Amino acid sequence: MIDKTKNWLPKDGTVHYYGIVFQHQDAVHYLERLLSTIAWRNDEAVMFGKKIVTKRKVAWYGEKPFEYTYSNTTKYALPWTKELLELKTIVEQETGETFNSCLLNLYHTGEEGMAWHSDAETDLKKDGAIASLSFGAERKFAFKHKTTKEKIELLLEHGSLLVMKDTTQTFWLHRLPPTRLINKPRVNLTFRTISH
Numbered sequence: 001m002i003d004k005t006k007n008w009l010p011k012d013g014t015v016h017y018y019g020i021v022f023q024h025q026d027a028v029h030y031l032e033r034l035l036s037t038i039a040w041r042n043d044e045a046v047m048f049g050k051k052i053v054t055k056r057k058v059a060w061y062g063e064k065p066f067e068y069t070y071s072n073t074t075k076y077a078l079p080w081t082k083e084l085l086e087l088k089t090i091v092e093q094e095t096g097e098t099f100n101s102c103l104l105n106l107y108h109t110g111e112e113g114m115a116w117h118s119d120a121e122t123d124l125k126k127d128g129a130i131a132s133l134s135f136g137a138e139r140k141f142a143f144k145h146k147t148t149k150e151k152i153e154l155l156l157e158h159g160s161l162l163v164m165k166d167t168t169q170t171f172w173l174h175r176l177p178p179t180r181l182i183n184k185p186r187v188n189l190t191f192r193t194i195s196h
């Protein structure tokens with residue numbers, strides 16, 4: 001059995017891995033529904049002063065049309081879909097936290113990932129919990145301490161839930177490393193709290 005109360009970080013933050021929180025058939029259902037109903041679009045980012053379009057797709061939903069700046073581009077949150085509201089309710093019940101927005105990422109294959117970063121956008125509630133649901137291909141996820149460079153790695157399974165909270169974003173970076181070994185899609189949802 002997985003210990004949901006274990007803190008995967010040795011210091012300066014809190015990461016809980018709840019493991020798989022959906023029955024297999026429900027996870028398959030949500031993966032299909034998310035792939036077909038979410039308004040996926042390619043993310044634009046500014047790197048070294050140049051505008052690049054990422055292969056990974058993204059979408060941004062919330063309870064209000066929040067303006068959200070991510071990778072130097074501004075987006076307006078779309079209204080919750082039926083599935084997103086169901087998932088938000090499940091995540092809120094599991095974690096005891098509340099959320100008002102969700103950033104979704106679609107990685108078509110293992111060659112798409114996300115580089116080291118922390119989720120510390122100005123409108124994000126400081127030290128608020130971020131709940132991360134994963135569907136589809138199982139991928140590695142890593143944390144690196146900003147000063148000591150300590151590394152922690154875990155596997156995000158199909159239908160699993162991970163929570164990052166407290167000072168995690170202040171002291172740790174995280175990333176989704178690319179891999180050539182996976183050729184199936186993965187959808188990730190990070191439920192967040194935008195403060196206004």
Ligand SMILES: O=C(O)CCC(=O)C(=O)O
Binds near residue numbers: 103
């Ligand atoms: O895909 C993931 O598991 C992580 C996504 C992430 O870190 C983000 O959207 O900020």
Ligand SMILES: [Fe+2]
Binds near residue numbers: 117118119174
């Ligand atoms: Fe992140």
